[in-house]
Amino acid sequence: MKLRVQLQCKNLHEYLRELSPDLLDRLYNHPATCLAVYRELPSLAKNYVMRMLFLDQPLPKAAVALWVKKDSQKHHDECVSVLSGLRLWHSQQLQGGLQGYILNPVFKDNLRIALLGGGRAWADEGSTLGPDRHARDIESLDRYAMERWEVILHFMVGSPSAAVSQDLAQLLVQAGLMKSETGEAPYITSAGFQFLLLDTASQLWYFTLQYLKTAQSRGMDLVEILSFLFQLSFSTLGRDYSVEGMSESLLTFLQHLREFGLVFQRKRKSRRYYPTRLAITLAAGVTTSPVSSYSKLAPTPGAGDAGFIVVETNYRIYAYTNSELQIALVALFSEMLYRFPNVVVAQVTRESVQQAIANGITAQQIIHFLRTRAHPVILKQTPVLPPTITDQIRLWELERDRLQFTEGVLYNQFLSQADFEVLRDRAQGLGCLVWQDVPRRVMVVTPQGHSEVKRFWKRQKSHT
Amino acid sequence: MCADDEVSLLVIVVDVNPIWWGQQAQREPEFTLSKCLDAVMVVGNSHMAMARTNKLAVIASHCQDSHFLFPSKSWRGADNGGDDASSSGDGKYELLSVANNLIAEEIRNVMSKSEYKGNSTETLLAGSLAKALCSGQEMKSRILVIKAAEDCARQYMNFMNVIFAAQKQNILIDACVLDSDSGLLQQACDITGGLYLKIPQKVALGQYLLWVFLPDLEQRSQLVLPPPAHVDYRAACFCHRNLIEIGYVCSVCLSIFCNFSPICTTCETAFKIQLPQMVKPKKKKLKQPT
Numbered sequence: 001m002k003l004r005v006q007l008q009c010k011n012l013h014e015y016l017r018e019l020s021p022d023l024l025d026r027l028y029n030h031p032a033t034c035l036a037v038y039r040e041l042p043s044l045a046k047n048y049v050m051r052m053l054f055l056d057q058p059l060p061k062a063a064v065a066l067w068v069k070k071d072s073q074k075h076h077d078e079c080v081s082v083l084s085g086l087r088l089w090h091s092q093q094l095q096g097g098l099q100g101y102i103l104n105p106v107f108k109d110n111l112r113i114a115l116l117g118g119g120r121a122w123a124d125e126g127s128t129l130g131p132d133r134h135a136r137d138i139e140s141l142d143r144y145a146m147e148r149w150e151v152i153l154h155f156m157v158g159s160p161s162a163a164v165s166q167d168l169a170q171l172l173v174q175a176g177l178m179k180s181e182t183g184e185a186p187y188i189t190s191a192g193f194q195f196l197l198l199d200t201a202s203q204l205w206y207f208t209l210q211y212l213k214t215a216q217s218r219g220m221d222l223v224e225i226l227s228f229l230f231q232l233s234f235s236t237l238g239r240d241y242s243v244e245g246m247s248e249s250l251l252t253f254l255q256h257l258r259e260f261g262l263v264f265q266r267k268r269k270s271r272r273y274y275p276t277r278l279a280i281t282l283a284a285g286v287t288t289s290p291v292s293s294y295s296k297l298a299p300t301p302g303a304g305d306a307g308f309i310v311v312e313t314n315y316r317i318y319a320y321t322n323s324e325l326q327i328a329l330v331a332l333f334s335e336m337l338y339r340f341p342n343v344v345v346a347q348v349t350r351e352s353v354q355q356a357i358a359n360g361i362t363a364q365q366i367i368h369f370l371r372t373r374a375h376p377v378i379l380k381q382t383p384v385l386p387p388t389i390t391d392q393i394r395l396w397e398l399e400r401d402r403l404q405f406t407e408g409v410l411y412n413q414f415l416s417q418a419d420f421e422v423l424r425d426r427a428q429g430l431g432c433l434v435w436q437d438v439p440r441r442v443m444v445v446t447p448q449g450h451s452e453v454k455r456f457w458k459r460q461k462s463h464t
Numbered sequence: 465m466c467a468d469d470e471v472s473l474l475v476i477v478v479d480v481n482p483i484w485w486g487q488q489a490q491r492e493p494e495f496t497l498s499k500c501l502d503a504v505m506v507v508g509n510s511h512m513a514m515a516r517t518n519k520l521a522v523i524a525s526h527c528q529d530s531h532f533l534f535p536s537k538s539w540r541g542a543d544n545g546g547d548d549a550s551s552s553g554d555g556k557y558e559l560l561s562v563a564n565n566l567i568a569e570e571i572r573n574v575m576s577k578s579e580y581k582g583n584s585t586e587t588l589l590a591g592s593l594a595k596a597l598c599s600g601q602e603m604k605s606r607i608l609v610i611k612a613a614e615d616c617a618r619q620y621m622n623f624m625n626v627i628f629a630a631q632k633q634n635i636l637i638d639a640c641v642l643d644s645d646s647g648l649l650q651q652a653c654d655i656t657g658g659l660y661l662k663i664p665q666k667v668a669l670g671q672y673l674l675w676v677f678l679p680d681l682e683q684r685s686q687l688v689l690p691p692p693a694h695v696d697y698r699a700a701c702f703c704h705r706n707l708i709e710i711g712y713v714c715s716v717c718l719s720i721f722c723n724f725s726p727i728c729t730t731c732e733t734a735f736k737i738q739l740p741q742m743v744k745p746k747k748k749k750l751k752q753p754t
Binding site: 031032035038039043044046047050051053054066067068069072075113114115116117118119120121234235236 | 506509510513514515516554555556557558559560561670671674675678679680682683685686687688
């Protein structure tokens with residue numbers, strides 16, 4: 001029985017905390033990164049940073065602790081830990097011998113530049129190239145972005161019409177979303193199923209994180225790529241930017257982004273590029289609420305519109321869409337009943353949900369999927385989905401969770417009760433006893449504790 | 465983490481009375497109107513940098529009218545493709561540099577084109593506040609007033625109406641006073657739940673704004689901020705706009721007068737007041753000397 005692998009969608013701060021300290025310091029060298037990191041802080045921490053932004057000397061820790069009221073002390077502690085974990089500030093000894101806080105100077109300078117100017121330009125504005133004869137408006141950019149992103153999702157679902165580059169297929173395999181046997185086309189894994197049911201913003205962020213992990217192995221500079229990504233996320237929609245001054249690895253990165261649908265470039269050699277809405281919402285990532293970010297991402301109807309699913313209390317799902325991808329996604333956990341030119345009717349049954357769960361999808365993901373694609377009419381009622389349906393999906397999932405598996409090593413065929421008790425007490429003392437049956441003199445020990453218990457038993461036997 | 469999707473609007477109302485600022489430039493040359501606007505822009509930028517959904521509006525309050533410095537033409541500043549104003553190539557976040565350029569341009573227009581008569585040091589604060597209230601209709605908003613010149617007693621009525629309207633709409637009014645205390649603004653802050661602060665050092669305006677006025681309502685509940693000042697709640701009479709402690713109140717429309725008048729000027733109700741009985745002084749007969 002396979003243990004289910006949960007898809008972990010880290011947010012920006014968790015990702016940054018895992019980076020090494022000098023990598024972080026290099027990262028903070030760009031105003032866009034500092035602004036992106038600043039935006040993700042808890043609001044109290046933002047105020048702390050703002051207060052210390054224009055100070056050049058360290059502030060005593062006691063003074064900072066006095067900034068909050070007595071009952072908000074735990075908020076203060078949380079902020080202190082967040083700011084220290086991201087290396088945004090560090091302790092420094094003051095002249096009087098007290099401990100003080102001072103903002104990371106690199107971060108401070110670059111955040112000041114982001115707010116007030118006085119530094120280098122982030123990227124060349126397209127204005128040096130003159131107006132674009134083939135300018136694209138925002139609608140066509142959105143359409144392009146959704147089209148490219150859906151090709152990737154189609155490829156994962158296995159539609160024959162979707163074709164992606166070798167690089168991208170390899171990235172999907174490395175990310176664990178697809179598996180490929182040698183010589184055969186890759187097919188989707190259970191993590192891939194879970195990925196499909198996420199909302200677009202989370203999918204983008206997860207995908208980008210996976211890409212960043214493999215970036216170093218490709219010989220790309222992680223800091224450069226991350227800075228460029230954050231810069232993109234702060235650009236204005238509908239405005240073109242020039243590729244002047246971008247290094248080789250950045251240009252390759254740009255081509256990859258073009259394939260994901262994050263930027264639009266008319267031709268490979270084109271000197272200007274347009275960021276799409278997907279890129280701009282990228283850094284907003286996992287922390288914004290899924291409903292609003294999804295509705296901003298898909299304004300065009302028919303190709304994954306915001307909200308097209310109606311869930312009724314008789315376990316019926318009505319999906320007002322004719323996009324193959326959305327229908328395939330709904331079919332993952334429900335039984336298709338009827339199909340019309342603009343509606344698809346499906347029923348959520350025990351078999352269909354349990355089959356989805358056998359494929360690795362959790363009930364929470366199904367419910368999240370339904371909630372994020374809920375039709376605007378349904379969004380007006382509270383709760384959005386009927387509680388009967390959500391509870392029943394969870395119950396069907398629990399039906400499969402009746403057994404809990406723990407690995408262990410079995411000890412049996414003890415010659416005497418005394419032997420059994422000695423060994424059992426030893427295992428209990430080490431904290432690795434999982435289960436015991438005294439009348440039958442059988443016990444189970446964790447694999448980690450097994451070697452220690454075995455050594456102890458051998459010593460015992462050699463004594464007696 | 466903060467998942468704030470609500471649009472949060474900060475309206476900054478700046479008092480640009482040219483006479484007061486002109487005198488100020490002679491008193492303290494290191495703190496002029498441009499320095500004040502720099503501080504305002506820093507606070508505005510910080511507010512917009514805090515969250516993607518934060519919006520900013522800046523209104524300049526002049527002697528007889530008020531102008532929107534930002535946003536100047538349309539409301540959807542963030543979705544524009546950055547058509548007219550090109551961003552400065554100095555590393556500032558694009559959105560902020562567009563906003564700053566617009567503000568700088570507009571204030572230049574306002575100060576050079578406005579004509580004013582007389583040498584009154586009054587500014588039309590009530591009008592600016594009313595405009596600010598109108599712009600903050602659909603979203604959570606708060607108003608920050610930076611006051612330079614003194615209070616104008618003639619605006620008392622309009623001011624109180626604006627304050628009560630703001631209280632009804634749950635809009636905070638904060639006040640940052642540069643020179644002389646303002647009773648009207650103290651009342652406004654007290655009624656709407658905002659903060660009132662008279663700055664000891666004008667040069668440090670930016671730092672005061674960042675420390676005290678940048679946090680929004682829920683962050684204020686966690687931070688320790690300056691306590692409320694003693695408020696002068698005296699009303700102004702409707703006839704002369706003087707602040708009075710004891711006066712006459714019309715029982716129909718509740719308007720306040722300092723002197724009795726038989727007809728209320730607001731609602732035109734006639735009143736009769738019982739004057740105390742006049743006792744005619746008895747003529748004392750002079751005793752005739754016999």
